[in-house]
Amino acid sequence: MTGDELCIPIFKRLRQDGTLYPVEESQVQGEPSQDASPIERDTALRIYRTMLFTRVLDERMLAAQRQGRLSFYMQCTGEEATVIGSAAALQDDDMIMAQYREQGALAWRGFSCDEFMNQMFGNERDYGKGRQMPIHYGSRDLHYMTISSPLATQIPQATGYAYGQKLAGKGQCTITIFGEGAASEGDFHAALNMASVHRVPCIFLCRNNGYAISTPSCEQFAADGIAPRAFGYHMQSIRVDGNDVIAVYEATLAARKIAVETHQPVLIEAMTYRLAAHSSSDDPSGYRSKKEEAIWRDKDPILRMRNWLEAQGWWSEEEEKATGDQLRREVLESMKRAEKLAPPALDTLISDVYDTPTPLLTQQLEDVKQHIRKYPHAYPKGAASMGFTSQELEDSRKVYQERHQRVDGGQTS
Amino acid sequence: MNMLQAINNALNIAMAANPRVVLFGEDVGVFGGVFRATSHLQDKYGRERCFNTPLTEQGIIGFANGLAAQGSTPVAEIQFADYIFPAFDQIVNEAAKFRYRSGDLFDVGGLTIRTPYGGGIAGGLYHSQSPEAYFAHTPGLKIVIPRNPHQAKGLLLAAIRDPNPVLFMEPKRLYRASVGEVPEADYELPLGVADVIREGRDITLLGWGAQMEVIEKAAALAEQDGIDCEIIDLRSILPWDIETVCDSVLKTGRLVVSHEAPLTGGFASEIAATVQERCFLYLEAPIRRVTGLDTPFPLVLEKEHLPDELKIYEAIKQSLNY
Numbered sequence: 001m002t003g004d005e006l007c008i009p010i011f012k013r014l015r016q017d018g019t020l021y022p023v024e025e026s027q028v029q030g031e032p033s034q035d036a037s038p039i040e041r042d043t044a045l046r047i048y049r050t051m052l053f054t055r056v057l058d059e060r061m062l063a064a065q066r067q068g069r070l071s072f073y074m075q076c077t078g079e080e081a082t083v084i085g086s087a088a089a090l091q092d093d094d095m096i097m098a099q100y101r102e103q104g105a106l107a108w109r110g111f112s113c114d115e116f117m118n119q120m121f122g123n124e125r126d127y128g129k130g131r132q133m134p135i136h137y138g139s140r141d142l143h144y145m146t147i148s149s150p151l152a153t154q155i156p157q158a159t160g161y162a163y164g165q166k167l168a169g170k171g172q173c174t175i176t177i178f179g180e181g182a183a184s185e186g187d188f189h190a191a192l193n194m195a196s197v198h199r200v201p202c203i204f205l206c207r208n209n210g211y212a213i214s215t216p217s218c219e220q221f222a223a224d225g226i227a228p229r230a231f232g233y234h235m236q237s238i239r240v241d242g243n244d245v246i247a248v249y250e251a252t253l254a255a256r257k258i259a260v261e262t263h264q265p266v267l268i269e270a271m272t273y274r275l276a277a278h279s280s281s282d283d284p285s286g287y288r289s290k291k292e293e294a295i296w297r298d299k300d301p302i303l304r305m306r307n308w309l310e311a312q313g314w315w316s317e318e319e320e321k322a323t324g325d326q327l328r329r330e331v332l333e334s335m336k337r338a339e340k341l342a343p344p345a346l347d348t349l350i351s352d353v354y355d356t357p358t359p360l361l362t363q364q365l366e367d368v369k370q371h372i373r374k375y376p377h378a379y380p381k382g383a384a385s386m387g388f389t390s391q392e393l394e395d396s397r398k399v400y401q402e403r404h405q406r407v408d409g410g411q412t413s
Numbered sequence: 414m415n416m417l418q419a420i421n422n423a424l425n426i427a428m429a430a431n432p433r434v435v436l437f438g439e440d441v442g443v444f445g446g447v448f449r450a451t452s453h454l455q456d457k458y459g460r461e462r463c464f465n466t467p468l469t470e471q472g473i474i475g476f477a478n479g480l481a482a483q484g485s486t487p488v489a490e491i492q493f494a495d496y497i498f499p500a501f502d503q504i505v506n507e508a509a510k511f512r513y514r515s516g517d518l519f520d521v522g523g524l525t526i527r528t529p530y531g532g533g534i535a536g537g538l539y540h541s542q543s544p545e546a547y548f549a550h551t552p553g554l555k556i557v558i559p560r561n562p563h564q565a566k567g568l569l570l571a572a573i574r575d576p577n578p579v580l581f582m583e584p585k586r587l588y589r590a591s592v593g594e595v596p597e598a599d600y601e602l603p604l605g606v607a608d609v610i611r612e613g614r615d616i617t618l619l620g621w622g623a624q625m626e627v628i629e630k631a632a633a634l635a636e637q638d639g640i641d642c643e644i645i646d647l648r649s650i651l652p653w654d655i656e657t658v659c660d661s662v663l664k665t666g667r668l669v670v671s672h673e674a675p676l677t678g679g680f681a682s683e684i685a686a687t688v689q690e691r692c693f694l695y696l697e698a699p700i701r702r703v704t705g706l707d708t709p710f711p712l713v714l715e716k717e718h719l720p721d722e723l724k725i726y727e728a729i730k731q732s733l734n735y
Contacts, residue, residue: 095483097479126516127515127516127518128514128515128516128518129516131513131514131516132514136514138515138516138518138519139518140518140519145482145515145519146514146515146516146518146519148506148507148510148514150502150506150507153475153502153503153506153507155475156471156472156474156475156476156478156479156503157475157476157478157479157482157507158479159472159475159476159479160475160476160477160478160479160480160481160482160483160487161479161480161482161483162479163476163479163480163483164479164480164483164484164485165483167433167435167461167485168483168484174479186469186471186499187471187472187475187503189469189472190467190469190471190472190475190476191472191475191476193467193469193472194466194467194469194472194476197466197467198464198466348516351517352512352513352515352516352517353512353513353552353553354512354553354555354577354652355512355520355522355576355577358605358652359652359655359656360652360655
């Protein structure tokens, strides 16, 4: 038998026009609910508002990056149903270990607009103390593991985390979210194999969004995607329409039940599309067609959910407009606040390397301070943290201005 | 007690004292590890707390990182230090940076990685390496190497209880060869603190792990020439005890550092640079490094490759006669 013979169908619930598929057509695996509203009203509206927030955040922050106000950004656009639909199916104290494009899940958990902004602007209120690039969020209170840049490293960590949850016996699970590109890393295999052998309550959610930066999935793997790999690990698996929030929600609910009640990992492959660029440093026009993007724009997960909500009588044009306006205002105001806040204190240069700084680190910090005292104008953030006034910085600049000009033609600030 | 028994004893004490201590690695379960360091622990504490993993070093350390972040105290075994490199990313990019990158929201401070290292056992290329210097370049880790059973037990208990990820490297040549008095009770030895084994006047000899035995023999040879050696066991490679080492060099004016790993980029280089920076005007001779050759580890010509007592003795004499 070859891999081609194992072709896994896609679990779907919602058509683009907002009507539900008949149950017999949608039921591939799991137990989709039979009632008219598979997600109850309050949850559905909260999911939808989170989707709108994430879309607004993405649009505004990409614009801010283009204006030079932000060094970097990554959009969730096109994948909101996968990310937020799955998060909504979990308990609040289940751990989320994401890759980097899952801000929607964090927004679902209640991470505030200001908290997002503080991280992106790396100001003194950033929980990560201005150490990582924008979008590397984390929240201990919201059980959302701080993002790490190296790809796929969080997948075996999720296995270990979930093992600890199993030992603790409090009925929690871990979900780890990653792209189909990350599934090529050895970490993926290590994680699924160990999770299966040691029976850990972990949900592995692959966002199969078509591209790993510029590499299309057809150059990433030869087989039928990621879902069939689970069988090699003796693990349950489901492939869902990742732009169908109801399918993702129900699949994750079912996966959670299996993970927590039987201590077995589950693999979910969500078929979606990265509508935006990989990051603000990427330009997809170099590797994919406008036509291809247009096809997927027609499958917009937010529009699909809106159609369904309106058909339920739960949402209207007026609410759409009012919510959009309010969110845009909120994001802009929050951004302005975050931009004005001070950078992290200079002492954070050496904190958190160890539980307490070593004598050598303390001495290195003292050396840096000594140097800044001599040239405060060259280190405005550190100097401000040490209490230098802008007048003192200016005086210092004047002292060295002539020498700088001779060295580099006045380029040094 | 030999060193393996001391390590086993330390693991037993740690598991009894803290129900969140979990042991795992390749063959550590019912078999008790290829060197038997984890013997009988599965019997005592069950398969949930002491178990075999699949053959995947990056998986073991990735799993350990997650388990530590969850609040458990994992003690992960990498069967040979030569095979730690698949886990390099999970150690240097993940374990070492967990606390820093999250601004102390999350940490893997409970993690201890145990791994046998070093030559002298006819292990050839892939069962003899001393990779401490690769990891010493990584802020956020602690690296600890014991020299005998007493040190192994006290340092391992301290490593398991230290709130930072610790790489605990065990000199496998000494596993059964080194025997000594080890108290049955629970005790810890401090991390980051060097141990002055013997005070002396003329020259400081510095090393760690299995090399300490060799250094002590070299000092005994030099003593017959009337040379009074001060001997220091660094014990922790990261962070390392700069004060104790420099105080000693300020007194003796001479330093020989010896390690099994190759010369270039070895940790002796770091020590030599720091000591010359802090003790320059007190140095009576250039700092000498006696190390393995800059080659992969050989099989048959192991003795020629390794820094032994005669090579160190020669370095001592050259330093004194400079």
